[in-house]
Amino acid sequence: xxxxxxxxxxxxxxxxxxxxxxxxxxxxxxxxxxxxxxxxxxxxxxxxxxxxxxxxxxxxxxxxxxxxxxxxxxxxxxxxxxxxxxxxxxxxxxxxxxxxxxxxxxxxxxxxxxxxxxxxxxxxxxxxxxxxxxxxxxxxxxxxxxxxxxxxxxxxxxxxxxxxxxxxxxxxxxxxxxxxxxxxxxxxxxxxxxxx
Amino acid sequence: xxxxxxxxxxxxxxxxxxxxxxxxxxxxxxxxxxxxxxxxxxxxxxxxxxxxxxxxxxxxxxxxxxxxxxxxxxxxxxxxxxxxxxxxxxxxxxxxxxxxxxxxxxxxxxxxxxxxxxxxxxxxxxxxxxxxxxxxxxxxxxxxxxxxxxxxxxxxxxxxxxxxxxxxxxxxxxxxxxxxxxxxxxxxxxxxxxxxxxxxxxxxxxxxxxxxxxxxxxxxx
Numbered sequence: 001x002x003x004x005x006x007x008x009x010x011x012x013x014x015x016x017x018x019x020x021x022x023x024x025x026x027x028x029x030x031x032x033x034x035x036x037x038x039x040x041x042x043x044x045x046x047x048x049x050x051x052x053x054x055x056x057x058x059x060x061x062x063x064x065x066x067x068x069x070x071x072x073x074x075x076x077x078x079x080x081x082x083x084x085x086x087x088x089x090x091x092x093x094x095x096x097x098x099x100x101x102x103x104x105x106x107x108x109x110x111x112x113x114x115x116x117x118x119x120x121x122x123x124x125x126x127x128x129x130x131x132x133x134x135x136x137x138x139x140x141x142x143x144x145x146x147x148x149x150x151x152x153x154x155x156x157x158x159x160x161x162x163x164x165x166x167x168x169x170x171x172x173x174x175x176x177x178x179x180x181x182x183x184x185x186x187x188x189x190x191x192x193x194x195x196x
Numbered sequence: 197x198x199x200x201x202x203x204x205x206x207x208x209x210x211x212x213x214x215x216x217x218x219x220x221x222x223x224x225x226x227x228x229x230x231x232x233x234x235x236x237x238x239x240x241x242x243x244x245x246x247x248x249x250x251x252x253x254x255x256x257x258x259x260x261x262x263x264x265x266x267x268x269x270x271x272x273x274x275x276x277x278x279x280x281x282x283x284x285x286x287x288x289x290x291x292x293x294x295x296x297x298x299x300x301x302x303x304x305x306x307x308x309x310x311x312x313x314x315x316x317x318x319x320x321x322x323x324x325x326x327x328x329x330x331x332x333x334x335x336x337x338x339x340x341x342x343x344x345x346x347x348x349x350x351x352x353x354x355x356x357x358x359x360x361x362x363x364x365x366x367x368x369x370x371x372x373x374x375x376x377x378x379x380x381x382x383x384x385x386x387x388x389x390x391x392x393x394x395x396x397x398x399x400x401x402x403x404x405x406x407x408x409x410x411x412x413x414x415x416x417x
Contacts, residue, residue, distance in 0.1 A: 008214025012221060020274045023228040026266045027211075030241045033262055034255035041257055051261055058265045059272065066275050128254040135249040153213065154250050160215050179202075179209040185246040186239065193242070 010074035017065050025065075029058055032075065036082045043086035053089050057082040131192045138188045142181055149174055150181040204232070205239065212243050237262065 010031075016024035033054065040053045061081050068077055090096070139147060148167060152158045160178075164171045204227055207220035216224075227236055241262070248254045 009211055009216070010214075012211065012214070012216060016221065016225065018275055020276050021225060022266075022269060022274060023225045025269055026228060026237065026262070027224075027240055029265045029269070030237055030262045031244055033260070033265065034258050037257045037259060037261075038255045047259070050257075051259060051264070054259075054261060055265050055268055059268055062269050062272055124256050124258055127258075128249075128256050131245065132249045132252055132254060135246055139250065150250075154247060160213070175206065175210055175215065178213065179206040182209050182212075182243055182246065183205065185250075186242050189242045189246045189249070193245075 007073050011070055014065060014068060014070070014074055017062070018068075025062055028074070032078060033058075035075070036078065039079060039082045040086045043083075043090050049089070053086050054082070056089075057085040060085060127192070131189065134188050134192050135185055138185055139181075142184060146177050146181040146184070149177040150185075153178055204236065208236065208240055208243065212240075212247070 010028065013024040013028050017028070036057055037050060037054050040050055040057065044050050044053055057078070061078050064081065068074070139150065142150065145167070149163055152163045152166060158166070160171045160174045163174045167174065204223060207216060207223045210216040210220050211224055224236065227233070245254065
């Protein structure tokens with residue numbers, strides 16, 4: 001996970017939510033819904049239960065967001081809320097929650113239990129493999145300047161200023177190149193998603 | 197693709213990288229509530245999917261619940277943050293400091309009022325006051341309630357120095373008068389007393405004799 005940029009991006013959106021802008025929370029929901037589902041799926045294995053707990057976690061996060069002071073990353077904070085929501089749900093139904101917790105940073109890469117794999121349909125697994133392959137192919141085919149910019153950004157977690165220094169170009173050019181690279185990648189993601 | 201959509205996409209890309217300025221943020225949020233809402237949210241989702249795919253971090257469970265969650269959040273009350281956190285923090289710290297200072301002042305005042313000597317003295321005076329008011333002079337026939345049209349003066353309110361009889365004693369330094377002069381003054385006084393006693397007292401026949409204490413001590417005789 002790209003900690004620095006995600007933190008800055010999340011902070012901007014969190015501040016807007018704290019000032020009363022619910023639209024900013026919509027962006028956070030879209031950004032993190034699959035990651036929260038991955039965490040919650042460690043505790044509940046039914047799709048309907050997974051949906052309920054995920055929704056509850058986001059609503060709890062929204063209610064508690066005025067108290068979020070940015071001392072930790074938003075995702076770490078959201079992760080704790082999701083884990084607590086899932087544990088409470090499991091205990092309320094007389095089941096035992098898992099004894100060991102997973103770290104927030106490892107949660108995304110967590111492979112999961114057999115029950116979780118039940119939630120992963122063959123179609124979703126195939127979709128992920130196909131998407132990863134397609135995106136890597138598109139990046140390899142990008143023009144040199146776009147590929148360098150997106151690689152420094154996504155793989156090396158560099159800021160716009162740092163990329164500008166390396167590529168010896170204005171920061172605005174970096175911003176523009178990253179957008180153009182993302183547009184090409186986005187077109188490929190859209191193609192895979194639509195099954196064409 | 198129109199120039200407007202390009203500008204919006206670039207703002208979305210910058211927001212994703214944490215490099216968005218206020219204008220980018222305004223542009224994105226303003227368009228979310230308009231007719232482009234679905235398009236913007238879908239693009240935002242795809243941008244993140246593309247980023248996760250590049251790094252091989254795509255979550256395999258992908259139930260799109262965004263519409264459901266945002267709809268539920270829509271029913272929640274809107275947060276309002278009237279003042280900036282920094283100002284509130286400073287205000288809070290000032291309030292705490294003021295409270296502590298006030299408590300300290302009140303505490304010191306109470307402590308001064310609880311001077312043990314003054315409390316004991318006040319208790320003694322109260323007991324004396326009770327004694328006065330319950331004595332025979334203050335006992336009246338049943339049913340008789342005297343009307344005392346006088347202003348009560350509380351002795352407890354008087355200063356300690358006003359209650360305790362005192363006499364100013366002029367302190368004279370010992371070295372101001374030499375010992376010889378003092379002894380002469382005492383001898384003169386004793387002689388005067390002897391003369392006076394001889395004339396006005398029945399014991400005056402006995403002259404004043406300056407005797408040594410050792411001579412009259414029985415054990416030493």
